[in-house]
Amino acid sequence: MGEPNEVTFRLTRRRSSVPRARAMLHAALGDWSVGQDVLDDSELVLSELVTNALRVRVPGDRQVGVRILRLPHEHLVRLEVSDAGSGKPEIQHPGENETGGRGLMLVEALAHRWGVEERACGIGKTVWAELKATAVASDPAPPTEVPAAMILPGQCVRVWGSWRTALGVRGDLDADGALHVVIELDKGPALRVRSRETLTVRKAGTLAAPRATETTPG
Template sequence: MPTCRLLRLEVSDAGDGCPEIQRPAAEDTHGRGLQIVDALTHNWGVSPRPGGIGKTVWADLKAPELVPVPRTREAAAVTVTKGQSVRVGEQWRAVRSVATERYATGGLAVVLGLDEGPPLRLPAATALAVRGWDEVREAER
């Protein structure tokens, strides 16, 4: 059975008053926003903003199996570290080891040992799509 988590959306303004669900006539061109919010969300409400100016209208949506997608960055191969993942073709591969070596012409190569397949040997400046950047940097602190 899938687990549900809540995704909260918030909109703030500096206006006075508290929004209320309207019951507009069929020909009215406004007044349906909170009806839509009420119909589509698990729960919603209004909270005062810190500092006492305005309000925040919030709504919780049920999000089955909500899992944050790791942030992807483009980075030079020479900056990739063990524990990150790189995109190889259409697949993401975990980096198990990182080494450098010199080409016969003198340029620097990066050799990435991956969780599957042969090592990936690239010029150091090659741009790669990388995930896990923030997690690895946080662990280094």
Template structure:
């Protein structure tokens, strides 16, 4: 799973930078298990947003800002491109003879959702798109909790290895106090004091 949370960078107003933005996105998503077709779609969407921003901000010294993030709530990849150029995005209806004007049509067809907002000062805008990328998930973090507080389905660290908990059961010690029996994915039954700290993964 990819460990992407958020990445932001700036590019100068140079049309070659649309390709550079695609390469940066592919590098960020280059993790085992990530769906390749979805990565291709994300690259396409980002390239179109960047190309439009470069056209809007095509003045000497201007820059565009790109933000790539993963929404932890729903596993959605969020692509944002900001520029300081005039005008707002508008979907066109090009004819067969037209050589351009299809960028936002592609974005609308590929993205789960997209939109834009102008900056409060009236200069420039932010255009965003959301895409589902199977296999892409927020990075795991860890926390320490008492054995009595863990639950089935959690990932727990035991002797330096990670295991999924299948069952949790409590039973009293003969000498007093409470023990917790954890059934792990490999069939191991782990007996621990209820207050024993365990490292578990959270997302």
């Protein structure tokens, strides 16, 4: 079976979700061998789409959905951000002295094309953007094994027979003083393993994030 052509995750409605979305994007595009210029543009576009979605007025428990796809045959990277809000975002034309309202202008300038669709299931909408990426690899870098202490947020980890995305990584000492690593996953419970136990990941070292460090249990 080939590696998946998409990454999906959900974001809570808080400011920290924007850098988290960028980190997930960085990991995915790194695995797909996307060039730095496309990666930079994609980060800007995704940041704007997620920021706009977080501003939409919806019930507090409604999350924002993100889908990142590679379309190697079309040489495109597609970004989709879904929210439960109504209405259709439109490009604004703020005056010279206005500091806001330029997000979609940036999206239009950087994307090959973009648009808005009603969600097929559920309420709300999906705002999408596609960016040209001639270097998108049809097959990502092969998986590799690394110690659990080397796992980075945004990497895909092979656990329980399937791939899971690491959302957060922290160190934890047990009663005997042994260091364990706790990995928060996008699906299912967190994974807790000894720091030296090897795990299978996709393209280790994609993100320049710190290793898990020792912490004193509270």
